[in-house]
Amino acid sequence: MQGTFDILKKEGRAKRGVFHTVHGDIETPVFMNVGTVGAIKGAVGTEDLEKIGTQVQLSNTYHLHVRPGDELIKSLGGLHKFMVWDKPILTDSGGFQVFSLSSLRKIKEEGVYFNSHVDGRKIFMGPEESMQIQSNLGSTIAMAFDECPNSKADYKYVKDSVDRTTRWLVRCKDKITELNSREDTINKNQLLFGINQGAVYNDIRIEHAKRISELDLPGYALGGLAVGESHEEMYDVLENTIPYLPANKPVYLMGVGTPENILEAVDRGVDFFDCVYPSRNARHAHLYTNKGKINLLNAIHENDMSPIEEGCKCPTCQRYSRAYIRHLLKAKEMLGMRLCVIHNLYFYNNMMAEIRTAIENGNYAEYKRNKIQTMSQSD
Amino acid sequence: MQGTFDILKKEGRAKRGVFHTVHGDIETPVFMNVGTVGAIKGAVGTEDLEKIGTQVQLSNTYHLHVRPGDELIKSLGGLHKFMVWDKPILTDSGGFQVFSLSSLRKIKEEGVYFNSHVDGRKIFMGPEESMQIQSNLGSTIAMAFDECPNSKADYKYVKDSVDRTTRWLVRCKDKITELNSREDTINKNQLLFGINQGAVYNDIRIEHAKRISELDLPGYALGGLAVGESHEEMYDVLENTIPYLPANKPVYLMGVGTPENILEAVDRGVDFFDCVYPSRNARHAHLYTNKGKINLLNAIHENDMSPIEEGCKCPTCQRYSRAYIRHLLKAKEMLGMRLCVIHNLYFYNNMMAEIRTAIENGNYAEYKRNKIQTMSQSD
Numbered sequence: 152m153q154g155t156f157d158i159l160k161k162e163g164r165a166k167r168g169v170f171h172t173v174h175g176d177i178e179t180p181v182f183m184n185v186g187t188v189g190a191i192k193g194a195v196g197t198e199d200l201e202k203i204g205t206q207v208q209l210s211n212t213y214h215l216h217v218r219p220g221d222e223l224i225k226s227l228g229g230l231h232k233f234m235v236w237d238k239p240i241l242t243d244s245g246g247f248q249v250f251s252l253s254s255l256r257k258i259k260e261e262g263v264y265f266n267s268h269v270d271g272r273k274i275f276m277g278p279e280e281s282m283q284i285q286s287n288l289g290s291t292i293a294m295a296f297d298e299c300p301n302s303k304a305d306y307k308y309v310k311d312s313v314d315r316t317t318r319w320l321v322r323c324k325d326k327i328t329e330l331n332s333r334e335d336t337i338n339k340n341q342l343l344f345g346i347n348q349g350a351v352y353n354d355i356r357i358e359h360a361k362r363i364s365e366l367d368l369p370g371y372a373l374g375g376l377a378v379g380e381s382h383e384e385m386y387d388v389l390e391n392t393i394p395y396l397p398a399n400k401p402v403y404l405m406g407v408g409t410p411e412n413i414l415e416a417v418d419r420g421v422d423f424f425d426c427v428y429p430s431r432n433a434r435h436a437h438l439y440t441n442k443g444k445i446n447l448l449n450a451i452h453e454n455d456m457s458p459i460e461e462g463c464k465c466p467t468c469q470r471y472s473r474a475y476i477r478h479l480l481k482a483k484e485m486l487g488m489r490l491c492v493i494h495n496l497y498f499y500n501n502m503m504a505e506i507r508t509a510i511e512n513g514n515y516a517e518y519k520r521n522k523i524q525t526m527s528q529s530d
Numbered sequence: 531m532q533g534t535f536d537i538l539k540k541e542g543r544a545k546r547g548v549f550h551t552v553h554g555d556i557e558t559p560v561f562m563n564v565g566t567v568g569a570i571k572g573a574v575g576t577e578d579l580e581k582i583g584t585q586v587q588l589s590n591t592y593h594l595h596v597r598p599g600d601e602l603i604k605s606l607g608g609l610h611k612f613m614v615w616d617k618p619i620l621t622d623s624g625g626f627q628v629f630s631l632s633s634l635r636k637i638k639e640e641g642v643y644f645n646s647h648v649d650g651r652k653i654f655m656g657p658e659e660s661m662q663i664q665s666n667l668g669s670t671i672a673m674a675f676d677e678c679p680n681s682k683a684d685y686k687y688v689k690d691s692v693d694r695t696t697r698w699l700v701r702c703k704d705k706i707t708e709l710n711s712r713e714d715t716i717n718k719n720q721l722l723f724g725i726n727q728g729a730v731y732n733d734i735r736i737e738h739a740k741r742i743s744e745l746d747l748p749g750y751a752l753g754g755l756a757v758g759e760s761h762e763e764m765y766d767v768l769e770n771t772i773p774y775l776p777a778n779k780p781v782y783l784m785g786v787g788t789p790e791n792i793l794e795a796v797d798r799g800v801d802f803f804d805c806v807y808p809s810r811n812a813r814h815a816h817l818y819t820n821k822g823k824i825n826l827l828n829a830i831h832e833n834d835m836s837p838i839e840e841g842c843k844c845p846t847c848q849r850y851s852r853a854y855i856r857h858l859l860k861a862k863e864m865l866g867m868r869l870c871v872i873h874n875l876y877f878y879n880n881m882m883a884e885i886r887t888a889i890e891n892g893n894y895a896e897y898k899r900n901k902i903q904t905m906s907q908s909d
Contacts, residue, residue, distance in 0.1 A: 188857075188858075188861045188863060189854070189857065189858075190858055190861075190863045190865045190866075191865075192863065192864070193573075193864060193865075194572075194573035194863075194864035194865045194867070194868040195865065196849070196850075196865055196868075196869070197849075198845070198849060214861075218857070218860060218861055219832070219853075219857045219860070219861075223832065223833060223853075226833060227833060227835055227851075227853055228835070232835075233851075233853070233854050233857075234854060235849050235850060235854070453598070453602065454602060454605060454606060456606055456607070456611075466577070470575070470576075470577060470614050471575075471614060472606075472612075474598075474602075474606055474612070475568070475612050475613060475614070478567075478568065478597070478598045478612075479567075479568075479569055481597060481598070482567045482569075482593075482597055482598075484567060484569045484571065484573075485571070485572060485573035485864055485867070485868070486569045486570075486572075486573045486574065486575055487569075488573070488864070489573040489575075489864070489868070490575070
């Protein structure tokens with residue numbers, strides 16, 4: 152049944168699961184590939200994603216709302232049809248971009264007033280607006296509209312912010328329920344994930360986790376992490392908070408992270424991930440291999456006719472050499488960036504497949520230890 | 531036998547032929563796709579070229595000499611291996627770039643002294659250097675090192691320049707013969723095409739054509755056209771000069787042109803073409819269709835879910851809509867440019883296939899008339 156989560160195997164808190172959606176099953180743990188404006192940066196199309204093991208494409212609600220506009224996308228049949236991708240799409244709420252990209256914002260009980268980063272025009276976004284936009288896009292999974300408080304914010308501020316986020320979540324659930332019942336809604340099975348906040352205050356996180364669990368949503372995310380706190384603080388939050396989220400629902404750690412972060416988070420019960428690292432690193436010639444990250448601009452690769460990684464099954468490594476890709480990057484040819492993004496996304500997607508196999512085989516602890524150890528090398 | 535040209539069918543001066551090379555047969559008339567630094571601009575890889583009917587890839591000797599260096603490419607096994615393309619590659623001589631990109635150049639009998647456009651360092655290039663570089667790259671067809679005089683240059687200047695170009699051609703032939711006999715040469719079957727010059731002075735062109743024909747090279751090009759003169763002047767040169775080139779050798783019109791230019795030039799006996807128009811136009815959202823060029827940035831395409839051209843078999847049109855590609859271009863996503871370049875190159879390659887079929891069927895005149903007429907529409 153869509154929106155349900157089957158846990159196939161467990162090892163400690165690490166889970167091997169399947170999340171059922173109207174756009175197909177998601178095998179977890181999963182890494183979602185970020186296509187901000189409805190396309191992966193680096194000239195990567197959905198036909199490429201099909202070749203590199205992408206299960207879920209993540210798009211940014213705020214960006215698509217500003218351009219080309221969610222109403223246009225709705226009129227054209229929704230985001231799946233627009234970008235030609237029939238597998239699951241997760242849309243964020245727009246909240247994070249409102250808080251990070253816009254200027255002159257004002258947070259009120261009803262929502263947030265802010266100025267567009269494109270043309271400066273005034274925009275209001277609250278829980279209902281975010282749900283409406285995501286419904287217009289017709290994504291598989293919509294994220295709740297929340298405030299992501301600064302990781303250094305004081306206790307009182309975070310407490311009040313989280314209380315408001317809880318009230319906003321109730322409004323999100325009411326709104327999506329109404330939208331899903333409408334005749335002209337593109338995806339009447341759109342799923343809502345709630346978001347746990349609380350910076351690094353475990354008591355706020357736990358209390359919030361308990362309250363939002365009562366809403367019985369199909370999935371829950373942890374937000375406001377990997378935004379300035381240490382890795383240890385993040386792992387501590389995961390260890391303490393996840394036990395208070397429903398055991399039969401997937402857990403999504405937003406915006407995380409390095410391969411090591413993902414390996415550690417899976418061990419603490421996380422099922423969904425997304426991060427711009429693989430594509431952003433690729434655009435700076437930093438490429439992942441099982442022996443650590445390499446910088447392809449280093450002179451050592453100039454005459455190296457081997458692939459980025461021997462044995463890698465990605466379309467880039469199946470065809471091109473380090474020497475050629477390095478030349479393209481030096482000459483600022485777009486093809487170089489495309490080939491690097493394809494490799495790095497494949498590396499992440501493939502690591503998730505390895506993680507799933509390891510949990511199935513009951514040797515995740517060993518896999519994790521080896522992976523972290525071999526990846527700690529680099530050139 | 532490699533280097534030979536079989537003419538399968540003629541209609542007036544239009545020829546349907548096959549040019550045999552060590553890297554495979556080239557069906558003519560052919561449009562060569564320009565990959566300046568060993569890659570088509572717009573994040574298009576050789577795996578893409580295989581899908582859009584590309585027969586010959588053209589690379590620029592001057593650019594590759596400056597970066598990454600032809601000696602490096604030779605040490606890695608040559609340009610075919612470097613860019614992973616096993617079909618024919620034609621390299622230009624570097625002469626055109628020397629004359630158009632560099633500053634402070636001095637033309638002497640031995641060759642040209644100029645400053646690199648990348649780092650300003652002094653470079654000398656003459657016939658022997660150009661042949662050496664192209665031999666290092668290991669291209670299928672090497673172009674002779676020539677001077678391309680300004681189309682407005684006076685008669686005396688052009689006459690002297692063409693005389694020197696003839697002397698340079700003899701040196702090119704001697705040098706490539708020597709290089710092809712060397713043990714460590716990558717492509718010992720490298721073919722040399724001579725280049726006819728003479729601006730728009732038909733008598734200089736004709737005299738030059740006669741003299742270079744005596745060298746019995748496997749192919750001949752017309753250079754220095756489409757550089758400022760009118761289309762009529764160019765057609766006039768083609769009509770008057772081509773009859774003085776060997777009838778059993780392919781004729782290559784360098785740097786030309788629009789679809790209409792190509793249709794007219796085929797009618798005057800041209801077999802090979804290359805031009806940056808399709809990729810450059812694509813990068814500016816100008817897309818070719820059989821009903822004329824469209825500008826995809828026009829608002830009319832904002833909600834158009836049809837492909838760039840109905841019925842087009844290119845990978846872009848088989849998957850994506852005008853509305854989506856327009857959105858990508860507006861958002862400056864690289865994927866938009868890639869999809870447009872793929873479409874435009876396919877359009878050109880496909881038009882050449884249509885031209886070949888029309889000549890085979892003996893209805894080229896009719897095909898040309900119809901094509902020019904329908905393409906003269908636009909939005």
